[in-house]
Amino acid sequence: SRPERLTRSAATRRCDLPGAPRAQTLASDLLTRFALPVPRHPGSDGASRGPPYHDELTLVRWFRSTIPTSPPRGLRLRPFRAVRYTAAAAPDLAAVIAPPYDVIDDDQRLELEARAPYNVVRLILPREATPPAAGGEQARLPALVHGDRYANASAIFDRWLDDGVLAADGAPALYVYQQRRASTVLQRGLFGAVVWQPLDAGVILPHENVRPGPVEDRLALMRAMQANPEPIFLLYDGGGAASEIGAAVAMTQPLTSTRTDDGIDHELWAITATADLARIDADLATRTAMI
Numbered sequence: 001s002r003p004e005r006l007t008r009s010a011a012t013r014r015c016d017l018p019g020a021p022r023a024q025t026l027a028s029d030l031l032t033r034f035a036l037p038v039p040r041h042p043g044s045d046g047a048s049r050g051p052p053y054h055d056e057l058t059l060v061r062w063f064r065s066t067i068p069t070s071p072p073r074g075l076r077l078r079p080f081r082a083v084r085y086t087a088a089a090a091p092d093l094a095a096v097i098a099p100p101y102d103v104i105d106d107d108q109r110l111e112l113e114a115r116a117p118y119n120v121v122r123l124i125l126p127r128e129a130t131p132p133a134a135g136g137e138q139a140r141l142p143a144l145v146h147g148d149r150y151a152n153a154s155a156i157f158d159r160w161l162d163d164g165v166l167a168a169d170g171a172p173a174l175y176v177y178q179q180r181r182a183s184t185v186l187q188r189g190l191f192g193a194v195v196w197q198p199l200d201a202g203v204i205l206p207h208e209n210v211r212p213g214p215v216e217d218r219l220a221l222m223r224a225m226q227a228n229p230e231p232i233f234l235l236y237d238g239g240g241a242a243s244e245i246g247a248a249v250a251m252t253q254p255l256t257s258t259r260t261d262d263g264i265d266h267e268l269w270a271i272t273a274t275a276d277l278a279r280i281d282a283d284l285a286t287r288t289a290m291i
Contacts, residue, residue, distance in 0.1 A: 073197065073201055073203065074203060074284070074285035074286065074287075075194075075197075075203055075204070075236065075284045075285060075286075075287045075288060075289055076194065076195035076281070076284065076285065077174060077190060077192035077193070077194055077195075077280070077281070077284055078172075078192055078193040078194075078195060079172035079173050079174050079192065079193070079271075079272070079277060080172055080173070080192065080193040081168045081169045081170070081171070081172050081173075082168070082169050082173070082175060082191065083161070083166050083167065083168050083169075083227065084166065084167065084168075084169065084256070085118070085165065085166060086164055086165060086166065086167050088164065089118060089160075089163075089164065089165040089166075090116070090118060090165070092258065093256060093257075093258035093266070094258045094259060094260050094261070095115050095116040095119065096115075096116050096118050096119050096120055097119075097120060097258070097260070097266070098112050098119060098120050098121045098124065100124075100230065101121075101124040101125050101230060102214065104121065104125060109121055109125055118160065118165050120229065122153070122156050123153050123156060123157055123225070123229045124221075124229050124230055126149040126150065126152045126153035126156070126221070127144075127149055127152065128147050128148065128149045128152070129144070129147075142155040142156060142158075142159045144156075150220050150221055150223075150224035150225075151224055153221055153224060153225055153229075154224040154225045154226070157225050157227060157229075169270070171272055172272070173270040173271055173272045174190050174191065174192045174270075174271045174277060174280060175190065175191035175192070175255075175268055175269065175270055175271070176188065176189075176190060176191075176246045176249045176250055176268070176269040176270075176271060177189055177190075177191055177266070177267070177268055178250050178265075178266075178267045178268075179264050179265070179266055179267075180264070180265045180267065181263055181264050181265070185250075186264065188246055188247070188250060189246070190242065190246060190280070191231060194232070194234070202288060203288055203289070204234070204288070204289050204290075204291065205288060205289070205290040205291065206291055207290075207291040218230075232291060233291070234289040234290065234291055235289060235290050236284075236287045236288065236289040236290070237287065240283040240287075241279040241280060241282065241283040242279075242280045242283045242284055245271065245276050245279060245280060249269045249271060249276075250267070250269065252269065254267040254268055254269050255268050255269050255270050256268050
């Protein structure tokens, strides 16, 4: 998704800075945002060069050329910079989270929208028209496009980023997520950026009997937002280094946590240690997973 995000970022900055300095500023911002090393490429004289800073279009083409076209085989889960609610905007996370989009009925959707102006239901189930708002809540929403719920989700997402409701973490990480009721762990897993594999590679096994409608709906939402507001759920055998590290991290103070009305504690930790990330990568590289 990096090239598409870059394309949109370039377009939104087109009027901000003149000429090459504008492209240079954009390149620096994106390399920092995605925590990428500065790639080098040979110049006409054979010397090593950095990114081309002539204009945004050249920069976009160069950026695309740095992305491998053939991903490494094996299950790969890469660290990424998660976009999370800020403590100032959402001191109570229980008020802004929601169940998976496909289990929310109309009544619960209204209840979640009324619970908090920044509830994530506005992103995962965007409306085609201006959603209901109470009091001064409407002022916190951007002007929405009637009839295009995907564009509305994108506008809300961008507004929340601009207003500091959401912010990207400073460093790439894999994240341990755990659901717990009292002392009983219900489930624990890892959030990461999965590297897509060819279907015939047998690394990520497809979900059976998937209807095209929901797939097209979620794809259209991600394309509009240039982000993924809900994770794809994968299962694998576990029992290796990734499970061991996740269990050990879950014994420490969480990065953030909340308790929902059903009594379930939701807890999140970040894994940034190079050694831990390397062990997890080596463990998962030998695995297969099922959607």
